[in-house]
Amino acid sequence: MSIIAQDEPGKEFLLMGNEAIARGALEAGVKVAAAYPGTPSTDIIENLSRVAKSRGLYVEWSVNEKVALEVAAAGSYSGMRSLCAMKQNGLNVASDFLLNVNLIGIKAGLVLVVCDDPAAHSSNNEQDSRLFARMADLPLLEPSTFQEAKEMTRFAFDLSEELGIVCLLRGVTRTSHARGNVLLGKLPPIDPQKAHFDTTKPWRSQPIAEKHNRLHQYLTRLQETFSASPFNLFHGPQHPELLLVTGGTGWLYSREALEILRLEDRVGILKIGTSWPLPEKFLIENLAKTDRVLFLEEVEPFLEGNVKELAADHADEIGPKKFFGKKSGHIPVFGEMNTDRVIAAVGKILNVSYQARDAEYEAQAQEAARTLLPNRTLGFCPGCPHRASYWAIKNALQMDNREGFATYDIGCYALARGPAGYQVLKTGGAMGTGIGLASGFGKFSQMGFDQPVVAMCGDSTFFHAALPGLINAQHHRANVTMVILDNSATAMTGFQPHPGIGKSAGEETAEAVDIEGVCRAIGAKVEVTDPFDFEGTRGKVLKALEDPSGVKVLIMRRRCQMLKDKEEAAPYRVWIDPEKCLGEDCGCNRLCTRVFKCPGLIWDQNAKKARLDEVICVGCGACTDVCPQGAIRKEAPKN
């Protein structure tokens, strides 16, 4: 049984921050949960989907984040507590509805969890979603520990329901995607509540001025009540020489930094859990204790700007302050927070020196890092169909020889920005952007544009945001080749189903929407190919590039190897015949290891020939067609 559904109040478990959020939602009696997957938020809905049946929930992977928020809102209007989760980019997509539902209001508690990815470990951008809370005039909570992630989620439902507005909860990679101790609370009994929309009381944003004004009244009220919130705390001496104002991950890093520097009796920490609106009285009381303030937060100077604004309003009560943070250059304006960043900033302000290691060790470590550590550039997994797809596209673009290029959006296949996909991707980045950009490029022939454009898109992305771009391209007869890499999964985030698959969250079956049929209905020319058929695929790409009339869709279909690993035995035993491989003398320029770059193919430094790494190879057999000497051999196992 999933830990998050265990009815054992008082028992302590190791939970991921996202699991703690899911548990908090269950303890709050959530009934509906919807999301589109995105690291570091995915595990919230993933965990809820596993207990959907036993806890009587409706959980879905929605087609995109805006629809997810709308589904969750429908849950709320039907009288059920609802949760919606997404990563930072997702909130951009959902923001159109967010900036309406804030005015419309909600019925049963509706909590929107957004998980930011500072340092962009698994993202195409670095973004601070807290700014949306201020834009939408909605309350925002930020947990600093795993326990707090659970408690805040519970509280967010109560607050949302009490005020009748959406409540936001912001996680980051190191709170959502890290693990720590969580003490479980009580689960409510499973309530066979009837979902019903009360048609006598419509939900809408009108009258807008009145609704907007009401939001500001709520914020003013919350500024007061948040001052007594247990999520905000002061830690340190009565009159600190320096006050660290922080939230989220900054609390634990700050505590540790002061311990390492032995400055706990000189420096104070003000941990803010209610990031918007700020707890006014609590802040003013604590700011009055000190002359110097350092802000520690991830990503933008959100607390920094808002606390300064408050300090300006109360200047006569608290006196002048010296502020340090991102603006002063004491904290970098990009990347993640960590204990070392806190140490560096505090050390600089208080003139305290700190060396993590002695000079000799440090010098040796840096020398080893400089001379002995090869990069480990991200690439496609062994057996990945995308490598084969890009191999065909690269070769076709080369043969076509008109400086053709590809545009992209988000997914594993976007790794082809780098050497993994032979650098064929030149521009893109947001969901559905590949086809949107291509739709533009494909219209500029009258201005002399004569390069072929290939729009790359994943199967899950196709449904999420690529459809409007495709319709735009078809409607305007843009000269575009759209490649849909159909690997039957939202692979990058851990194989969540999408509308093209006959599965939903949990065990439920779902209606599969046929990508090919949708493209044909729009009026595009459609072909389907198996990317492991190198020659056939390359020919189909070339044919599409040469055809100047409108939108050509090429679906490259093969299941993700990671799914195959789970379900099927290796199809082949693959080996390299050392007699046939001519090594450096071949003239192929080490095509298999230098160019094709499957990690299963390695270079034997002593023999000066290619070799197979049996630990890495998954036996897909795709590479056998790459070698001009036919030295890479495959054999189906005899049963």
Add this chain to the structure above:
Amino acid sequence: MTAEKESKNLIITGVGGQGNVLSSQILGQALVGKGYFVTIGETYGASQRGGSVMSHIRLSSLKQLSPLIPRGKADVVLGLEPVEALRVLTGYGYRDTVVITNTRPIYPVDVTSGDERYPEMEELKTALRNLSRRLHLIPATERALEMGSPILGNMIMIGALLKLNFLPLTAPEFAQTLKRNFQGKKLESNLQALETGAILIGK
């Protein structure tokens, strides 16, 4: 690491697909079960496989620690891949760090493509030794292959780690938690790998 130290920092490092995240999680579950505060922070790139993966595992009997170990504060580095052990050591190691590493390289494509160099095993060992108090080399992948699957390398390494008594956790206690995560044949081979690791490290 000294016995009186209240908190302990361990980094398990390797390459995506080696079972790093799951073994960290099971270790963490077992330690929480024994009443410790455990924090695990994982760092990995944007792909399922092939990139460097590192898990920071931190325990304390007093409080929840932050999800990232500060520079130069790793007491033990457990390498599922030798270059990755060195990579972690150059940032998080200090004089007293103990290193236990698998000896089997997984070559980055940057190396197989001829663009970069993978260090000779002797150079690698010297560097690991210079940057640690003790170095234990374990041929985990070779033994795992003999046992039928390279993925068992992670449990062999955990078996070796537990045998060194750095963590307040015995192999039988860990095995109890393992039993909640695996069943049948998988459980059997993982338990066997755990024992193999303990034998390989000796003592």
